Amino acid sequence: VCGLFAYAGRVNAVPVLIDGLHSVEYRGYDSAGISVITRSGNIETQKRGDHKASLDNLHKAVIEDQLFGFVGIGHTRWATHGVVNRANSHPHSSVDGSISIAHNGIIENFLEIKDKLIDSGVTFSSETDSEVIAHLAGTYIAKGYSLRDSVVKAVSHIKGNTVVIAIAASEPEKVVGLRLGNAGGIVVGKTNDTAVMASDTVALIPHTEEVIYLESGEVVEIECGSIRLFDFNGASIGRKAVKVNQNFQAAQKGTHPDFMSKEIAEQPEAVQRALAGRVNLVTGGLEMPEIPLTANQIRSINRVIVTGMGTSLHAGMFGASMIESLARIPASAENSSELRYRNPAIDPNTLVIAVTQSGETADTLAAMEYASERGSAQGAVLEQEGSQAARIADFTLPINAGQEIGVASTKTMISSMTTLLELAVFLSKSRGIIDFNRVRQVVDQLAELPSLV
Template sequence: MCGIFGYLGTQNATPLLLSGLERLAYRGYDSSGIAVAGQNNDLKVLKASGKIENLLKLNAADPIEGIRGIGHTRWATHGEPTDINAHPHTSRLGNIAVVHNGIVENFNDIKKMLKASGHNFKSETDTEVIPLLIETYLKSTPSLEEAVRETVNQLEGAHAIACISSNEPEKIVVARKGNAGGIAIGFGDNEVFISSDMAALVPLTSKVAYLDSSELAVITSNKCRISTLDGKPIETKIHQVDIESYAVAKGGFKHFMLKEIMEQPEAATSVLRGRVSFSPTKFMLPSLPFETKEIQGFSRAIFLGMGTSIYAAQVGARYLENFARVPASVENAAEFRYRDSVLDEHSLVVAISQSGETADTLEALSEAKSKGARTIAITNVEASAITRIADATLLMHAGPEIGVASTKTMINSMIVMYLLASYFAQERKNFSLNEVESHVHNLSKLPALLGDAIENALCTVKSVASKYAQSKRFLFIGRGLLEPIAREGAMKLKEISYIHAEGMSAAEIKHGPIALVDQETPVIAIALNNPLYEKMITNMSQVHARKGNVIAIATTKNSSILNNADDVLWVPECPESLQPIIATIPVQMLAYEIAEHLGNDIDQPRNLAKSVTVE
């Protein structure tokens, strides 16, 4: 995940920026850079691909000094991880520098407009449009603050931005739109620090203000003024942060699980980096060793997993069948290893394990490989055991996940499988160029959609959770791509609330489970706008006819759902292929809020471990 760090004060900014970037390195990156305002306020920029050590060497060879600056660790999305594509990016005159987390969804349109007005581009990135836009707006607006505000309001998607200008050297302007990671502002003695990660501020200060979505801050060495993106002033609330490392790691949230749910838009951005190209539009999975001919020769695929991973696998298998037309099935890894499966060199086995150490999944993958199948591991941990068994590894890039109940890794594993299926469809010629462009476009909107889903959940889930927290049991139902999310919702609720829950296809409910329906058994129906919506309405009516309560997860503005549900959790409108990813947010939040209402140990639920390394 990309990282932002900045400093404004009385000390030499360069060593502070470099050490701040080193503390952000754990998030993952492929290049880094800094911009520092020197003695004459001219901006000096150093950028290097590869490790931060390369940036340190550049500075050692030709040191730059100044008392204000910004820095960045980049994980590539638009453009390869090269020196020129690294952040910060600058304006045409070189007097404005910007660092940026997020994806500019409409960057092609903005780029065309800027080119038409005479701007030239040095990099392949989407970020470069931002300083050029700021420079353009400065011709008609009175200040850097207003130019940044105008620019951010023009950007589509989710963004976190920091900007400095040699024309207004006494300030740093930061802005946040949507959920592309946070911005924390730390206060010292006549100095201010900014960071996208609270952990990077810990050695420097314990006084912190947080920038929320749709907010902008103008920072000087002794002042921070926050306003909304439409210019309304907001009181700057400074928090005294507990510097105990465990509390800091939670970033101000009560539980790791909640923090990790909130990080999912940023995690989604991270997993897309380097795997989709916007110009030319295509999918790229450079870590796969398979030639196109081999991909075209696969006759079947088997997805393996345990727990949450098996539900993610069920989504992934449907993606592969729907997109690439490869017959795909899902098996419990523990059972797969003990049956004599029929595999050959035309079989593909995909194993999902967030830790990469799940004992049953490792054994199952080894079994598949011994029978000649080609194998792919999907994991969140680089160099874990599963990566040493599989022919290829696709990393989730979700960042550290501390809570035992998987959240970020569920979302990111589904995204990885979306990418895998799309790449196969591209290489097998199942996708036309227009379809490739459509799927890349949809994925570019995913981080912002996840942010919207989180905002919706924060508005509605808590009251619904308190209403039903004393229920004896829950049933979760869904159809098509949303059936696995019903099963995952039940799993999450069991894991952390200790309430019995079952997830199933809505079509199954009348074949036995409907006998459980009563006033103490709420039914969560995932009924988004898709071809199976009317089928879901029928199943919800069947529950109501038995005096059961229905909690619908539904698409915003679908007011007709209110005729068939007692309560509704809303998610944003999105393409059908993204619905399982988006619908995961409310089931995670519902489980969290019920467990919180009951006073349970959410991060370390009883009897569970993060990684199951025994059979």
């Protein structure tokens, strides 16, 4: 997992990039770096591989060097290829320095590509898989291709899920972003004189309230106040921006010493938001208006699979237990990274529930696509309603926890569990397993939960 941020505008990109990287630092903080196109038209890169001190040390370095440019890209990293050091930090550049890229994902065939590039005379400066993208794209730039076409052609050689952002000296006012598969998200937004791109919506909130999410197989160009979206064949894509449901203050620590302390303190309010619009504390009723399934469809469900990764999987274990206990439907929790590989029996009578806070977890998206191919109904328990998971699912169950920055999940965990318990009660009620009095009993207990956290 890595954090990406890019900027094109009319003010110095360097402090904007540093602030943007702070917003996505929770996605990786063993390395950090930025590349900007300077006023001379050259690409200049500064990066550090100093573990948790990387971003602070990078900030000091760019101030000391008085780095300046109106267009740039940035990256924070959790290492998957190569040790943590400056050379392995992103962004990576082509040999001639004509292009700089930052990457999130894993290139499964990078050794094969690397060997071919070395045979052609390319010298590598890192141990990462990502560097092959810079050199591949650089060869196309040298042949006269545009930045967008060069990145698309470079990625055509790659096997694996990939997100790339790139700048080129030949097009100094532009940043290109590309998404292939489920390597994480990429989201863009703009104002009249600014355009920004990031791996997470929270990084865009200080700049805009309306964003566009890229889907797999899409590439975007941003310039000062402009966004252009295309497919890999170059066909233009028209997509309206959506308003984000986060706020900048929610992403700040306030008086708390760290984000984890802040998010622990926010758990009671997060539970209340997960209950809002679903439980009626006066009548004791519970409804889930987000679920479009008919009564017959709900009664035909003969199996529920709850899938997720990490904390989401643990919330899913609780959810599966509640669904089987209350709704009397066989239910299990499945690790998303393993689900599709073990060839599970999934059919149209299976209900698959994906739990993913970001809605962009690569393995969970792959598991959802596997289930879709087999005709199962799907729901997604998530925070980000405009995410890829929301687009795959038949319905979404927002947890409404608010942005969670801390790596150790707190309010997202309890909000996911609350939402899954609501789902279990709803399925049980809809199938006639429990009566109104039992529903009211659960609702009364849920009403007490915020004060018990």
